[in-house]
Amino acid sequence: MKQILFLLIALTLFGCGQHSFFDEVVTELQSRTGWLATQENFHTIPQDISSFSGDISSMPRSVSFEDRFPPIGDQGQYGTCVAWAVGYSMKTALNGIERSWTSSQLSNAANQTSPKDLWMAIPASSKGANCNGTNFEAAFDALISKGASSLSQVPYTNMGNCSGTSSGNANNKLANYRKIAFNDRLTGGTRSDGMSVDNFKGYISQGRPVAIGARLGDRFMRWNSSATISSDTYNDPGMQHAYHAMVLVGYDDSKSAFRVINSWGPSWGDRGNIWVDYDFFLNNFCFAAFVAQNPNTAPNDRQLSSGYDLLASFAEDFPDPRGTNQSHRAFSYDVFNNGSLPILASQKWTVFYMYYNAYNANEFGIISEDYYTNENGKLGDYGDFANSQAIAGGVWNHFNVAPGKKASEEEFPDGFAIRYTMPNITGDYYLVVYADAYDVIQESNEDNNFYFITAANGRPLKFSNGVMQSTPARTAATSNFDNALGRKVERVAPAASVVELGELNGYTPQEIKLLLNKNKQDGTLGRKIAEYRASGAATVKVPRTK
Amino acid sequence: MRFLLTILLALNFSFAKKTVKASDIIKRLEKGESVEIADAVIEGSLDFSGVGKLSRINTAMSEARIRGNVFFFRCVFKEPVIAQKNNANARFDGNLVFLESEFQKEVDFSNATVFGVVNFSKSVFKEGATFNQMAIWAKNSYFSEITANKKFSLEGTSFQGSLAIVSSKFLGRFSLQEVFVQENLQGSNTNFDGATDFAMLKVGNRTIFRYANFKFKPEFPENNSPPEM
Numbered sequence: 001m002k003q004i005l006f007l008l009i010a011l012t013l014f015g016c017g018q019h020s021f022f023d024e025v026v027t028e029l030q031s032r033t034g035w036l037a038t039q040e041n042f043h044t045i046p047q048d049i050s051s052f053s054g055d056i057s058s059m060p061r062s063v064s065f066e067d068r069f070p071p072i073g074d075q076g077q078y079g080t081c082v083a084w085a086v087g088y089s090m091k092t093a094l095n096g097i098e099r100s101w102t103s104s105q106l107s108n109a110a111n112q113t114s115p116k117d118l119w120m121a122i123p124a125s126s127k128g129a130n131c132n133g134t135n136f137e138a139a140f141d142a143l144i145s146k147g148a149s150s151l152s153q154v155p156y157t158n159m160g161n162c163s164g165t166s167s168g169n170a171n172n173k174l175a176n177y178r179k180i181a182f183n184d185r186l187t188g189g190t191r192s193d194g195m196s197v198d199n200f201k202g203y204i205s206q207g208r209p210v211a212i213g214a215r216l217g218d219r220f221m222r223w224n225s226s227a228t229i230s231s232d233t234y235n236d237p238g239m240q241h242a243y244h245a246m247v248l249v250g251y252d253d254s255k256s257a258f259r260v261i262n263s264w265g266p267s268w269g270d271r272g273n274i275w276v277d278y279d280f281f282l283n284n285f286c287f288a289a290f291v292a293q294n295p296n297t298a299p300n301d302r303q304l305s306s307g308y309d310l311l312a313s314f315a316e317d318f319p320d321p322r323g324t325n326q327s328h329r330a331f332s333y334d335v336f337n338n339g340s341l342p343i344l345a346s347q348k349w350t351v352f353y354m355y356y357n358a359y360n361a362n363e364f365g366i367i368s369e370d371y372y373t374n375e376n377g378k379l380g381d382y383g384d385f386a387n388s389q390a391i392a393g394g395v396w397n398h399f400n401v402a403p404g405k406k407a408s409e410e411e412f413p414d415g416f417a418i419r420y421t422m423p424n425i426t427g428d429y430y431l432v433v434y435a436d437a438y439d440v441i442q443e444s445n446e447d448n449n450f451y452f453i454t455a456a457n458g459r460p461l462k463f464s465n466g467v468m469q470s471t472p473a474r475t476a477a478t479s480n481f482d483n484a485l486g487r488k489v490e491r492v493a494p495a496a497s498v499v500e501l502g503e504l505n506g507y508t509p510q511e512i513k514l515l516l517n518k519n520k521q522d523g524t525l526g527r528k529i530a531e532y533r534a535s536g537a538a539t540v541k542v543p544r545t546k
Numbered sequence: 547m548r549f550l551l552t553i554l555l556a557l558n559f560s561f562a563k564k565t566v567k568a569s570d571i572i573k574r575l576e577k578g579e580s581v582e583i584a585d586a587v588i589e590g591s592l593d594f595s596g597v598g599k600l601s602r603i604n605t606a607m608s609e610a611r612i613r614g615n616v617f618f619f620r621c622v623f624k625e626p627v628i629a630q631k632n633n634a635n636a637r638f639d640g641n642l643v644f645l646e647s648e649f650q651k652e653v654d655f656s657n658a659t660v661f662g663v664v665n666f667s668k669s670v671f672k673e674g675a676t677f678n679q680m681a682i683w684a685k686n687s688y689f690s691e692i693t694a695n696k697k698f699s700l701e702g703t704s705f706q707g708s709l710a711i712v713s714s715k716f717l718g719r720f721s722l723q724e725v726f727v728q729e730n731l732q733g734s735n736t737n738f739d740g741a742t743d744f745a746m747l748k749v750g751n752r753t754i755f756r757y758a759n760f761k762f763k764p765e766f767p768e769n770n771s772p773p774e775m
Contacts (some may be wrong), residue, residue, distance in 0.1 A: 007565030219679075219702060219724065227723055231678045231701045233657055234633075256719075256741075353547055 019433050032221075032264065033244040034079030034133030035213045037186045039126070042287060045137060046189075046507060047193070047360035048178030048291055048513045059198075059205045064250030064259055068180070069105045069209075072272030074265035078134035078159050080119050084263035085245035086139040087148050087290075088120035089175065090209045094294050109152035114171060115263075117154035121146045121166035131162035136213060136245065136290055140177040142166075143292075147173035176508060177292040180210065186243070187288050194289070197278045200258060201251050203291060210248040212260070213288035217242075226270040228257040229279030232284065248289070249273075257281075306516065309339035309443045310349075310407075310435040312451035317431055317472050327424075327466040330417040331368070332482060333433040333451060335407045343401040343441065345374040351407070352437035352516075353418070355502045358428040358460035361507050361515050366528060367431075368420050368539040371396045372407065382411050384540060395541040407435075412543050420539040421469065428460035431472075437516060450512060562700065563732060568592040570749040579613035580640065583621055591625040591651075594658070608634045615640035615662065618647050626651040629658040630698075638662060644669055667691050671698065674718075678702050687730075690714060697740075700725050711736055722747050733758055 070092045075084050091113040096106050105111050118139060124131070126138035142148070146168035154167055180203060181194030203210050217232025221242075250259035257275040266272040276285055314334040323329065331353055337343050349372050356364035373396055375384060382397045395418065401407050408416055431453040436443070443449070455461050455470035462469040507515075519525040568590035571581055576598045594616075596710035600608035616638065627649060629636035636655075647669045656678040664687040671694040678701040685707035692711075696718040700709075708729040714736045722731075724746040731749045734756040742764045747753075753766070753773040766773050 225724075225745050227743060230721065230743075230749070231656070231699060231724070233679045233702070235604070235635075235657065235679075 017165060031105040032075070032077065032079075032081075033216060033242045034075070034081040035243040035245045036128050036133040036135045037213055037243040037287060039128075040133040040137065040182075040187070040213065042179060042182040042184055042191075042288065044359050045177075045290075046358070047177045047362060048180045049361045049507070049511055049518065059201055061254065062250070062252040063201075063205050064252075065097075065204075065207055065209075066249045066259065066261065066273065067105070068097050068101075068207075069247070069249060070112045072261065072266045073156075075115070075263045076156075076159075078119075079128070079134075080115055080159075081245040081263055082134045082136060082139045083115040083119040083122070083134050084135065085211050085247050086143065086270075087113040088115040088151070088263070089247045089261060090211050090292060091118075091143060091148070091172070093209045093249075094174075094292065095172070098294055100378075109155070110150050112151040113148050114151045114156065116156045116159065116164075117166050117168070118142060118148040118373075119159075120154075120164045120409060121148060121168060124162060133243075136177075136211065136288065137265060140174065140290070140292060143174040144176065145173075147171065169413045173295060175293045175295040177290050179288065181286070181289040183287045186215065187222075195282050195356040197282065197287070200248060200281075200289065204248060204251055204258075208291050211290045211292070212246055212248055212286050214285050215242070215245060215287060216244050217284075220274070223269045225276055226275070228255050228275040228277050230280045232280075237501040243287075251278075307444050308341055308343060308441050309337070309445050309448070310343065310441065310478075311336045311338035311445075311448045312433050312435045315353075315431075315433040315451040315453055317453050317468075320417075322419070326468075327422040328419070329422050329468070330419045331433075332415060332417050333430075334402070335405050335433070337405055337407070338448070340403055340445065342403060343372075343407075345372050345379070345398050345400055347441055348373045348375070349440050350438050351437045352434040353420075353431070354434060355423070355425060355429045355431050356507070356512070356515070358430055361511065363423075364515065364528075365423050366520075366525075367423070368418055369395075369437075370408075370418065372399060374398055380410070382541070395539065398451075414543060416541055416543055418539050418541045422463070422466040424466040425463045426465055427463060429463055430460055431452060432512060434512065434516070436494050438520075439513070439517070446513065447510060458530050563587045563620075565589055568625065572597055575612050575614055575616070578613040580617070582615070582617040582619075584619040585621070586618075586625060587622045588618075589624055592623060592627045593631055594629040594638075595631040595634040597636070600634055603635075606633050609659075610634055610636045611639065612636060613639045615643075617641065617643045619643075619645045621647045623647065623649045623653075624651070627653045627655075629655040633661070641665075649673070649675070652676070660684065664688065669693075671695060675699070680704070682706065686710065694718065694720070697721075699723075701743075705729075708732065716740060719743070730754065738762075738764070 022269055033094065033373060046220050069089055073084050073088050075081055092106065092111065095111065121142040122134050127134050146166060147170050149167045149169045181190035182201060183195055217234050218236050219229060219232045223229060246260050246262050248258055249261050251257065252259070255275055256278045258278065258281050258424045259273060260276055262269060264272065296333050312333065315331060317329060317331040320328040320330045333351065335351055343349065352366055353368040353371040354364055354366050376396045377398045382395065384395055397408060397411060399410055433451040435449040453461070453472050456473050461472060516525060550553055550695050564586050566583055566586045566588050568575055568588055571588070571592060574581055594612055595610050597610040597612050600610055635657040637660065638660040639662070642660050643665045644662060645665060649669065649671045652673040653671055653675040656676050657680065659681040661683045663684045664682050667688045668691045671692065674697045675694055676698055676699050680703040682703065683706045687705055687707065688710050690710050690712040692715060693715045694717060698716050698718065699721040701721050702724045704726045706728045709727045710732045710772060712732055712734050716736070716738050718740045720738050721743040723743045727749045730751045731753045734754055735758060737759045739761050741762050742760060744766045747767055747770065749770045753770055755773050755775050
């Protein structure tokens, strides 16, 4: 009996008791932090494609746009750091940069995004067991889908127990977010990408706020200096679990440090901020970094535009009826002259058909090129390039396209199909038709040149060794080209053709354009085209048989 | 003839050093024995954080206990010398001495606790040397006449006695950030060729940097008595 009593006391003191103590410490520390790093799914968050690719030496020695942010906030004892970083700091700054707000405007609560409203918009299922934090995906997704009210409308008071509801604000949304760097060591992984000083400096030098997920240590918690932190300890048991969201707002090469703003009030650190040593930042501090974009005011493409304008309005991809294996496929597209001027063969423009990885568009390839030119044959002729001649294999067309007409309409009145062999890709991908891929025609609207082929609900298409596993979503459009203008009115605006189909993180047309421009400038596109030629995978354009 | 003699002497010097495996040193320390090695090349990484059975100090961290004295004289360490790894730190009950030694790879004693003398005098650190967040209980700690080719950091370390970094050469960044020295900090006649960081440094008695050369102007915190330059 005495032994059982002793055992019970021992268990209470050294088992449950000790566990509870550490749990309490951890909970207390997480209250001031709140990034649930282990919930982050880095591999399905799209990688940004606009990383700095210019001359590193041209970057300034120091950059700070701290003055483009609202005053330092204070999250108090709540694990709301992600909502403060993404909502209050980053979203307010993006709005301020876009609208050139002064410091007094940034100090006005009516202009500040409410961290409470954003926090309440995040589903309870994404807020951890004790409502003690969340992940970046959840916060960004909430800002994209619902938006957030201003701090004057929803003050950071009466936080309660997580059960409140969000007002939201359709006029204060994000368009998208992208990861720019990650290290999945915190979740037991071994992968990392983008963790270089130049990558971070590139974004900052472009004036783009970078939200970061960091691991905190003992010294960080008590920091009260303008010096640069370059080492830390993690002896405090809570520090093993203290993951925190903040925002990068500058760098200084003379200090070899990044400038980070926090949400612990102005009495912490260096007036609420901290300098973090480059090496320490990369190796021990930062484990995730994201950028975000405000929605563009997309031009209305439902009216005939003046001057030149190409509009990709439809594309489909299907098994090649004459193919001999499952990677033999065919595609067709509609590209209209949506402008008031004819698009001439002498303008030598191109339609690309390409694929790109749904979560990292830097992994892309050209499937086919359809080239409109007066260099071959006479008006009305068309033909196949030899691989050695074509820019990406494919087809040449000596045709002009009149306003309101579709490209290839005169060649193939009943439509056409371009037969090809799908490259040996495995994973999640989108297919896209890109009109005027080399951007040789100065159009009144450059954003409607894309048509994305997705699986149902805008999800990525799945591939295994070049064999498509998904069924591409069909649009309402038919292959009847007679009522071109009428169909344009019905179509989904290309600028949102992926996003509006439900995939919050599909790359936008602007990003795909940026991707190709960047790859053209750094020679990657040329290399891919050379690989295409070498592969011998010529495409063939044939009349569509019904 | 003189040339030949010089070569022979040089060869003799390098051939004179015996080779000791780091794993053998660890085995002796695990038995609680002291280690005294002179004129040797130490092969393999010397990892004090894995010595013996680790004692848990909280839910995540453990501590290796080195009961014997550690003494190296004119040794060459070809691989890293470390005292923290995989959430395990080291505790030295005795002395931690590396005299006139050469560290060819990184050195990291961060988070270690040392109750005996700490002396790294006349040693050369070819890669980064990190002594962060240590607790050193000795009356005097010596990093004098050392040469550190790269970053040398003592950040957050607590010296319960005095710290001497006299007549040394720091070619890379040197940091005493958030260091606490109970008695005197003596850095005279030392060259600091890289950036220095003395932020949040606290010295109980005198801070002496006479004849020290700073390539970049140092900024000492105002809460201490002014440094004697």
